[in-house]
Amino acid sequence: MRSLLLRRLIARTPRSVERDMVELPLDDGRTLTVQRVRDPRAKRLKLSVDERGARLTLPLRASLVSGERFLHQHRDWLAAQLARHLPDDDACALVPGQTTHLLLRGASLPLHWREGRFARIELHDDGVHAQWPARANATTLRRTLRAFYEAQARADIGRWLPGYLAGLPRAPRQVRLKVMSSQWGSLSPDGTLALDLALVLGRPSAFEYVLVHELCHLLQANHSPAFWREVEARCPAWRDERAYFHAEGRRLKATLHRLLAED
Structure with a gap:
């Protein structure tokens, strides 16, 4: 009887990782979006920050209420980690035609836009120059920027x-x-x-x-x-x-x- 109950319990236990998002208000008035992950392998509540943002990991037996309480208890630590490790959204905003800067080799270089027939990003003495077709989309921009960074990296190597x-x-x-x-x-x-x-x-x-x-x-x-x-x-x-x-x-x-x- 006990083994049958155990098999039923295991059968009801989710084996895959479940993800959703939760909003966390910070003391400075900002609202932070945190990825909430319920992981069958997790042993305890865990809060982490990486290049993708903030992440709260919950073991299977942890309730959502306990997860939210854990987030609020550590919101000061979380805000400090984000301020230290993650760039501002504006620092990474790359919008064709708008004056901005691009990070390369430890320096923030001015990025100059001009309209052209083909998408192209090149390094010049006065900064980075981007030639941009009027009908190009965001996917083209990401592909062109990656090609630019790869060319610069291979030049260094x-x-x-x-x-x-x-x-x-x-x-x-x-x-x-x-x-x-x-x-x-x-x-x-x-x-x-x-x-x-x-x-x-x-x-x-x-x-x-x-x-x-x-x-x-x-x-x-x-x-x-x-x-x-x-x-x-x-x-x-x-x-x-x-x-x-x-x-x-x-x-x-x-x-x-x-x-x-x-x-």
Whole structure:
């Protein structure tokens, strides 16, 4: 009888993650939208902030009332995290024809618009220039902006990579640029090196450090003391660059996410 009751209880237990949104009023008068996630794997209530915004995770047995109470108890912490890690909406607003700035290599560059036959974004001495057809849509804008950032990132990699190849057992099989959620880079067993596209938004020395870090995995496929000796030999200031990512990393990822995300 007990085993039958247990099987019925398990059968009624949802196995998939359920998501919805909840509004949280802040003390300064703003209203924050928080993603609420009920996850069968969760063991406790958890509040987190990443490039996508705020997220409240609830275990199966937690009530919605307890989740709302948890949110209100931590709203000051949440507001501080968002202010520290996420960009203002206006900072990421990219509207054709409007004067704005674009983040690149740690600098906020003026973005100049002009009408043209083809969509194109290019870097010039006085800032970034965007040629924009009158009938182009938001999808075209995101695609063109991503292509611009990828071209700039590959230009940086092309300048740095040759200087490190001599001390490696082999070159990377290929270098891919991706939009990553948490990582900054990875090296697959076949030698494919993946780097986060958001790296090109930050300061170049931090971008170069991540490249060095992943290249050193061709020598040491771990994070042992021997690995860090290889990193330090090529990038003595790696601790400063790692501290930079701790301070600015989420903001960089959030900026790229908002610029390239679907509506």
